[in-house]
Amino acid sequence: MPRAQAAVALSTLTLLIAPDAAAVEPSAYPVTLMGGLSVQGAAVGGMSLGGVGTGRVIIHGKKLSLDFAGGEGVANQDLRHVGAVFVGARKPFGPDLYGRFGFYHQHETPWADFVSSPVGTITAVDDHIFHRSGAQLAVGWLRPWDVAMTDDPWRRVMSGVELSVAALPDDSGPKVIVGFEVSAGFGVGERRR
DSSP states (O other), X not given: OOHHHHHHHHHHHHHHHOOOSSOOOOOSSSEEEEEEEEEEEEEESSOOEEEEEEXXXXXXXXXXXXXXXXXXXXXXXXXXXXXXXXXXXXEEOSSSEEEEEEEEEEEEEEHHHHHXXXXXXXXXXXXXXXXXXXXXXXXXXXXXXXXXXXXXXXXXXXXXXXXXXXXXXXXXXXXXXXXXXXXXXXXXXXXXX
């Protein structure tokens, strides 16, 4: 197992079995919808810098939440379009801190091919797409606005920052990608507390 994959696997296992640092209450709402913008760069296996816009749905459980995300962006390693999908879990570690871990799949397409067939590229059916899969681990801070805002809809709003690492073991691009994201979102459903 390559070193980057081993580090992600060990970190994921640590997050899964780590005892709660504090008595963390589940999210006030059953679902959170998020949007974010990130800057990403290659840490291992090539030189690349890019940005991705991400949409995320989080379904909250008592100890773990399901986390689904998709994103579109661009990377400057031979200028390519990047589409990403994440499916995993999120665990709170304090009132506003969390860890996120799971399966990460990325589509990369040379820019000229994206320009000639944007719909095929975004829907992931174009012949020129490189498919890359691996794992992603992240830590973040997400602050609900209900601390200062007590009326709907403002009490549902939240914002945060996140640092992520994705390990993609194939040779068609960088093997390790580090990202920094700024996000905002809101809670959906009946307030639980």
